[in-house]
Amino acid sequence: MDADQRIINGNESQYTTQNEPVTVDIVEELDVIKISDTEYRSKVPLKKPGPRVRGVYGGAFASQAILVAVRSSPPNFKPNAIHTFFAKKGLPDVLVTWKVQNISTGKTFANRSIQAIQNGEVRFTANVSLTTKNESSGDSITEKSLSFQGQRTSELENYTDVDQLKGYDVPDVHLSIRDFDEYESKDIYSYIIKYGINHKEKVLPIPPEFKYVAFTWITDWMSLNYAFVSRGQKVQINFNVSLDHSIYFHDDDFDATQWTGICLKTPIYLHNRCLIICELYNESGKHVASVVQERLFVTKPVEPKANL
Template sequence: MSTLIRPPPLNLSQSAIENVLELTQLSDIDPDLFTNTRPLWHPPGARGIFGGAAISQTLAAAQRTVPEDFTVHSMHCYFVLAGNSEIPIIYHVERVRSGKSFATRTVQARQRGKVIFTTTISFVRQNAGGDKLVEHSTEMQKDIPGPVEDMDDMDYGGNSTGPFQSQRIEILNNDSPHPHTKKCRQWIKARGRITGGHEAHLAALAYMSDSYFIGTIARTHKLWRYSAARKSNTKSSIDEDVLKKLLAMDDADLKRVKFLDEGDIERIRKLKNGREEQEPRPEIGMMVSLDHTIYFHDPRGFRADEWMFTEMETPWAGDGRGLVFQKMFSRDGKLIATCVQEGVVRLRQANESKL
């Protein structure tokens, strides 16, 4: 079973993302134990559940153990094992410290007695900084194409059944030979209207912060992200299911898919025509997140159900790993969060041609 307790009917007065992230408190066992109320999403071809679910639900659990005037300002997460969407997750909150200005919580997500995800979260009391403040903030780039209402990219997070919408825009400096100079950009927002308080918006932002994050490295290097395993015995790659959808499209439809570049479209044409490339492009063999950090800059001053702009760049990749930075802005240009993620990024090797 994928939940510990039978899920209740969907609450139609709430947004889709609030229903997805709903927690059940196991107060009869321990007031600091929680579990997922509803089944968690396992993206097609991925090793486990969507990482954003663990990030957001551990935050949601921790938020329920601090006073109302305390708000999250940072969380530092580690993905330990792939989460199984067929098994309930138990979240255990440890109250490390409850001070006058700051509170610290650690949360472990467990399945079958093993830790699959762990995070340390820090909360700060509202207005603890005093009346006089040191303030500055980076600005959002000017002249960014705005989002288009009622339109989603064809992607895992933004399809018609997903809890949030996603629209990618053109990669900045995409023609540069230097991946570290490029910036991958998208608009995101929760689908529908979030009816909960600021905690619900923070959990939703945490969920969406994992959208395409480590994939920035593949995009800036223009790596082939779709498996051609249908023609061989090779291991399936991350986006094999997406490839099947792309192969069914004609050229006009392919050109409307925002996350494809011209190189992607050309290779899809060759695959459709049964032609192999003489010099195949490097292909992702494994891409998984290792850790994830979020710094919340204005945790009570934004809405996650309104369009937010994200800008991702990668300063380094090597030794089978890569690092990505992400800035998240409200539509009016206010910086609301900064995120950092490191992940495993390995190319398919020649000796992986057999299972």
């Protein structure tokens, strides 16, 4: 989903007339009802990220797919990866029916194939892998095994006061995003994000079952403009849409309501498609997840030398 400023003008007025934070309950917005072992249904329609957007927020589809996968698996399994495709725009006024196929359930891994259906049409598909081993704490085998992770950028490493950073909020989907004025890297765009509008929303305690659901929610907000800026290109984005969205959960030491640092890279854009790769870091600098997404776009150069 693109962080296009033209769509971020939704429910901001609800924060200007009251002093107390607005209460946000992710369970109320994303919970599902079990119809059978192979079918679930959303309790309420999924949200759009803004009034000018035609379809449902892609992160809402992915998050609810994670919940369905968890509900349809044994209780000790947690997601370790999800691979999704956006087939058609999601309808914000229609409940989602989720069809689940149990591909496999073993001792360590389980796999589920999931479809989101509205008005008889498949709108979104997901393949979810779950595992019993996604925690490093208390796991002697994991602690002794070979491990490596890269470093987050200096911007993410060194900032101290979030309130001094520029950025914006997206009230319709409860997201706060903050950017940096200067960047040391020439090909990585760094920013921080969290679930719950900073200082304006009070997020109710997130149940353990919804931990991955909430974190998945924040992974789908990345600006296509960031991708071009990271390559020194100045363009006007006239149209863009997510084609797919994949997440790899490396560890469960994360909290969607705390600031998550993102390092966004763009290895290629060609044929009006842009590949975006993001590394996600918790506040202590642990690389907890990675996201890969391809976007379809239509742009025109702001400057002749942009050559797009």
